[in-house]
Amino acid sequence: MKKFRLLKVDEVTKGFNGKTVLERISCEFFNNEVHVILGKSGTGKSVLLKMIIGLIKPDLGKISIDDQDLFENAKENDLILSYIFQSSALLNSLTVIDNVTIFLDEHNVGSKQERVTKAYGILSDLGIQDAANKMPSELSGGMRKRVAIARSLIISPDILLYDEPTAELDPINTKIISQIIDKLRDTNTITQVVVTHDIAFAYSIADKISILEDGKIILTGDKDAIKNSKNALLEPI
Amino acid sequence: MNRFTSITVGIGEFLYLLWRTLKSIKHFPSSSEKFLFQVFDMGNRTLPVAALIALSIGSVLALQTGIQLSGYGIEDKIGGIVGISLCTELAPVMAAILMAGRVGSSITAEISSMKVYEEISALETMNIDPVRFLVLPRFLACLVTLPFLVIYMDLIGWLGGSLVSSMNQTISVSFSSFYNDLSQVVKISDISVGIIKSVFFAIVISISSCSIGLLASGGPREIGNSVTKSVVASFIAILVLDYFLTRLLILVGLL
Ligand SMILES: Nc1ncnc2c1ncn2[C@@H]1O[C@H](COP(=O)(O)OP(=O)(O)O)[C@@H](O)[C@H]1O
Numbered sequence: 310m311k312k313f314r315l316l317k318v319d320e321v322t323k324g325f326n327g328k329t330v331l332e333r334i335s336c337e338f339f340n341n342e343v344h345v346i347l348g349k350s351g352t353g354k355s356v357l358l359k360m361i362i363g364l365i366k367p368d369l370g371k372i373s374i375d376d377q378d379l380f381e382n383a384k385e386n387d388l389i390l391s392y393i394f395q396s397s398a399l400l401n402s403l404t405v406i407d408n409v410t411i412f413l414d415e416h417n418v419g420s421k422q423e424r425v426t427k428a429y430g431i432l433s434d435l436g437i438q439d440a441a442n443k444m445p446s447e448l449s450g451g452m453r454k455r456v457a458i459a460r461s462l463i464i465s466p467d468i469l470l471y472d473e474p475t476a477e478l479d480p481i482n483t484k485i486i487s488q489i490i491d492k493l494r495d496t497n498t499i500t501q502v503v504v505t506h507d508i509a510f511a512y513s514i515a516d517k518i519s520i521l522e523d524g525k526i527i528l529t530g531d532k533d534a535i536k537n538s539k540n541a542l543l544e545p546i
Numbered sequence: 547m548n549r550f551t552s553i554t555v556g557i558g559e560f561l562y563l564l565w566r567t568l569k570s571i572k573h574f575p576s577s578s579e580k581f582l583f584q585v586f587d588m589g590n591r592t593l594p595v596a597a598l599i600a601l602s603i604g605s606v607l608a609l610q611t612g613i614q615l616s617g618y619g620i621e622d623k624i625g626g627i628v629g630i631s632l633c634t635e636l637a638p639v640m641a642a643i644l645m646a647g648r649v650g651s652s653i654t655a656e657i658s659s660m661k662v663y664e665e666i667s668a669l670e671t672m673n674i675d676p677v678r679f680l681v682l683p684r685f686l687a688c689l690v691t692l693p694f695l696v697i698y699m700d701l702i703g704w705l706g707g708s709l710v711s712s713m714n715q716t717i718s719v720s721f722s723s724f725y726n727d728l729s730q731v732v733k734i735s736d737i738s739v740g741i742i743k744s745v746f747f748a749i750v751i752s753i754s755s756c757s758i759g760l761l762a763s764g765g766p767r768e769i770g771n772s773v774t775k776s777v778v779a780s781f782i783a784i785l786v787l788d789y790f791l792t793r794l795l796i797l798v799g800l801l
Pocket residue numbers: 325326330348349350351352353354355356357
């Protein structure tokens with residue numbers, strides 16, 4: 310079942326303290342695709358995702374789902390978005406399993422037993438069920454990232470936003486994250502938006518790639534089209 | 547921002563958070579577990595030190611006052627004097643200062659660290675209200691714990707006073723005559739004065755330490771700054787509020 314066709318960022322402008330970060334940026338994310346936004350550090354990738362998830366309000370412009378304002382109609386479209394922070398942002402005072410069940414706990418979804426069972430299922434899909442009773446501080450960066458993904462997956466999101474998911478990870482963990490994204494794509498139920506500055510990682514997961522530069526999307530297209538575009542930003546250093 | 551505007555903004559933020567917390571009270575049943583945890587934690591942090599402080603204040607108060615009184619031959623009034631001073635003023639203020647120093651500071655440290663490390667934003671993306679999740683249980687726990695702490699310090703302070711009065715050669719007022727005089731002078735209304743004060747102090751300590759924590763922004767250095775700010779703000783607020791509460795309580799005839 311298709312819950313939506315198109316998530317659209319339309320001419321959105323955002324600045325801080327008089328300095329414009331994103332200027333009339335537009336981009337489109339279609340259902341079930343893995344769309345990677347490539348850009349250097351400080352170009353506003355996190356700001357863009359935080360506006361889509363609603364943590365930051367745009368100064369101008371609109372974010373819409375199938376031409377309906379994403380926030381005004383939040384109740385009606387009952388679309389679930391989830392954001393995976395670059396820092397993972399796990400609650401450090403809770404165990405892994407409590408971090409994963411927190412949404413269900415706080416919104417009283419199902420019985421405690423059902424929540425825990427569901428969480429264990431997701432943790433074992435991601436290969437980290439052994440960490441269930443550990444505290445976040447005991448985990449490596451790669452495991453923390455997977456716990457953050459589990460915490461997002463438990464709410465069955467329609468749209469999953471990843472903020473530089475491999476930024477502090479070694480090649481093996483980067484590979485694990487790409488495999489998770491691939492597997493989720495195969496479920497055909499989830500739209501994944503990934504921002505990163507890692508070109509190789511982008512090529513390994515993307516259906517579509519957009520390049521963010523100086524507050525604007527300067528190029529967007531299917532992975533192969535972008536690969537062949539010979540854009541200077543994509544040249545190996 | 548100069549000092550005056552930042553104090554005004556701080557008070558505004560305090561009142562806004564207090565309002566949001568009161569509005570979220572209807573969600574109390576779902577956070578009762580967190581509330582109990584907080585009560586336990588607050589007790590754990592304060593009870594031992596509170597006993598020490600109360601014992602010491604009660605003893606010194608009895609020693610100083612008792613020796614003066616015995617100079618006039620009216621040392622048998624010691625129970626009432628120590629009893630009243632402790633329960634209307636010293637116990638509530640010392641309990642509040644202790645609460646701000648040990649509990650308020652750790653609330654601010656925890657919440658500002660959650661803010662700086664984006665844990666609060668993560669809650670927001672999951673539609674979990676940080677006020678309901680974090681502030682409400684701490685607010686209610688403080689509201690329950692502080693009055694009990696005051697009564698606890700009353701009792702231990704009185705004990706200290708009576709011990710010193712009976713053991714000191716110059717004062718030499720027996721246990722029973724100490725408590726006899728105390729029970730004649732100290733009325734339920736005097737004990738409730740301390741408890742009323744402590745309720746206001748609890749509101750100020752819990753809400754201001756949460757508010758300052760939630761307002762932290764920037765890097766990890768902010769955590770330390772926030773804690774300092776929170777303790778200073780609580781201390782000043784407690785002392786200023788104590789004066790006006792005392793005047794108010796005199797006005798309504800409780801003192
Ligand atoms: N809350 C904020 N307040 C002020 N400036 C901000 C804020 N968030 C981001 N910025 C600024 O916006 C710019 C883009 O930031 P960001 O989106 O984090 O970049 P990145 O592409 O590395 O994720 C940076 O210059 C940053 O300083």
